[in-house]
Amino acid sequence: MRAIRLQETDGIDALTEEDVSCPEPSPDEYLVRVHAAGINPLDWLLSRGMLPHLLDTDLPWIPGWDVSGVVESVGSDVSEFAPGDAVFGMSRLPGAGGAFADHTTMSADEIAAKPEGLSHHEAAAVPMAGQTAFHALYEEGDVDSAERVLVHAASGGVGHMAIQFAEHTGAHVIGTASGDNEAFLRELGVDEFVNYRSERFEEVVDDVDLVLDAVGGDVLERSVEVLRSGGIVVTLPEPPSQAAVDRYHDEYGVDVRFFDVITDSDPETLRQVAAHIDAGVVAPRVSDVYSLSKMQDALDRSAGGHVRGKLAVGLTGGVDD
Known part of the structure; x- marks a missing residue:
């Protein structure tokens, strides 16, 4: 699968697109086909070597936390979602990450049903x-x-x-x-x-x-x-x-x-946010969507500040994104 990996924490230029093995979900995880990922300041901060205490895994490492996608396979100990279900969520911090790839694994307490009224690009802008x-x-x-x-x-x-x-x-x-x-x-x-x-x-x-x-x-x-x-x-x-x-x-x-x-995010808060979106109370605004190959450009844009709403990365190019 395609993935963006951080080779060294010395800048956004250390991010490279590579072909890597698809992760295998553990019994308490779902394998999610990522349709879109959200951009957050943490992505470029960690790439630049800032907040090192949040990076509790060895390099190279796949960054990204906000995900919207479709469940592809299900671990043996989870049953809330089934293959084909549209979900969104945030990989737990510290460490974790993995959103900037075609597939990622997420635990049951990291995801919720994607609000039906949102595209995957919009849903990926929501979790964090x-x-x-x-x-x-x-x-x-x-x-x-x-x-x-x-x-x-x-x-x-x-x-x-x-x-x-x-x-x-x-x-x-x-x-x-x-x-x-x-x-x-x-x-x-x-x-x-x-x-x-x-x-x-x-x-x-x-x-x-x-x-x-x-x-x-x-x-x-x-x-x-x-x-x-x-x-x-x-x-x-x-x-x-x-x-x-x-x-x-x-x-x-x-x-x-x-x-x-x-440290203080939780699945109940994500579900409450989703309920407010479904009720028409709040809607995320995505100012631009980048391809995976333009990840460095996306993070440079985010690091420059003054982004209106959110930036997202599209991975499938599907009409429902």
Whole structure:
């Protein structure tokens, strides 16, 4: 089968397309024919040797976590899905991966039925970003309809799905992004838009109940300033120090929380995201689809930032993708 393998953790250029043996599912796994795979920052971060603690397997290694495809064979100890069933999901982290290939193996707690209304390209854009947005808003952020919610990097993978979830909840939604994304975010349901290139959000936004911070750095510090007393920031890039958390609580009366999709994702969250998609509450947006042979281009594009929605990789070229 075709696969993209990382030979050395010294850059995206170390990714090569190769012909490798098809994996064999263990008794508690499914063999999935991959129709599409989603692109996430972790793919290029690990390729560049960053976050080495997440790579717990020897090189060469097949990266990629978000998968949409069709079950091809079933291990002896699993029975929820049968050959021919369309599924999607995320290979467990750390390690794992394997999405950038014609076939991959996934355990029963990594996959769910693919939402019928989505193509495989769209479904592959959901697992990591959708679970992150859902968990950050509902599990960590306790969002409700009476709140003002600020989403940073609102046009990105996590942000554009968080906007839709928050809007469905009935919250007043504020999104930050570059000016050319305003129409896109208005379509998704933002009530207020802040062009971060022309204005500082802390100068035009206040009395926020919940901030979803997908940027980090000084954005976290500035976000604390716009929260009302008792508000919450859920930050995604890296966990703040306990000293910083304590300082924000003591000085501003706010709660800063960290959500890590790498360790805190779960199949129940994926099923809840799928149910919201089936109900028409949220829909992923895929800005471009690359072929497997263009994987380096796809990761370079992702690493460059400013992707609207998500990028996907198509592996079958079928009409249903």
